[in-house]
Amino acid sequence: MRKKDENKEIAIREKAMEMIVMDGFDGLSMQKLAKAANISASTIYIYFKNREDLLNQLFIQVQQTFSDVALAGFSPELSFEEGLWLQWKNRLRFILKYPVHYQFYEQFRNSPLINHSDINLSVFKNNMKHFVLNAIRRGELARMEPEIFWSLAYGSFYALVRFHLNEKSMMNENFKLTDTIMKQTFKLVIKALQPE
């Protein structure tokens, strides 16, 4: 009984994401993908049920990895400032290390495909829930709706990342996301979220 070639599956996954990031979902055809991965088109169907399944598997894996990375070293018992900063750093680390994965992820999230792929983030959600509740209990975080917290704490972070990744930035053509910029933004967010 011959085993599946792990490298082949990885090649399929990586090339597929590269092609999607380069040319959009239109740009990914099974035949072109096969050529890019140096295999036959029919081989792809040994590793994935069909095109839709391939796309979903890609998203699920990236999503899972991304949220795992975000939680690395994280504990709901951390102080509010420490915990949030850790997550910012974790997220940025992933984005910088795997920009293709991240861009694929964002593209997928903003496409209608997202509706057909169900996501499981219960571990992540639970962590964040406890983290927020603990911070409120300790008086480090203002009492507020979870969506308000989330919008401020992460919306601003992702806006920064977007400026960083886009060549044509809204305000400044040559924007670079330095540690200083990130820390300054972070401090302002903390200020906003503090009680009273």
Next chain:
Amino acid sequence: MRKKDENKEIAIREKAMEMIVMDGFDGLSMQKLAKAANISASTIYIYFKNREDLLNQLFIQVQQTFSDVALAGFSPELSFEEGLWLQWKNRLRFILKYPVHYQFYEQFRNSPLINHSDINLSVFKNNMKHFVLNAIRRGELARMEPEIFWSLAYGSFYALVRFHLNEKSMMNENFKLTDTIMKQTFKLVIKALQPE
């Protein structure tokens, strides 16, 4: 010399955006679009050079309308709090009135197509630049990098909108973007951006 039928072009534009929002860029074929708009496929090529041109024209128009709406009633001389709040309301008004346009807009922005379509937002940029500088001069806004300002002032707003439009919200399944929520978030943003 027969004139072009304005309604026909509008039908093409609207149906195209609907199809893209429903099924992604894959979902838009010229023949299906023609059927949806009750015309012949070849007629589309009278109004648009080709498929790519159609997509670009759609984006450019929505982008222009959106930034015009955002500036409605706006003046760079407005106080910081008034001016920012006006923009938030303007933006939300557009999003709620034309959700399909907005979702198409976001989808396009997050796709590689954005790189092939050049955008002209000089009027908008100029307004915002003066607005921010005036607010700093009057001491209503902390001195900071434009990207930090932008990330906080709009990143959090768009994160709220995202929660609102997504069925499966990250934190709360049944999140509704009420006036109260928006005003609360806005107040926190103002707090963050204030000097000292």
Next chain:
DNA sequence: TTATAAAATGAACGAATATTCGTTTATTTT
């Protein structure tokens, strides 16, 4: 070494793709 089972392939499938072409239709100008 042989048997076996799954991986891997290339050829082939019909359906769908964007675009073009020759012709017809509708509208405006003379």
Next chain:
DNA sequence: AAAATAAACGAATATTCGTTCATTTTATAA
């Protein structure tokens, strides 16, 4: 009302699409 012109169309084009299938190759268990 006739002439002129571009809109509008239906049919046809050559490709490309995702997927299937019969066959061959290859790694492993016996």
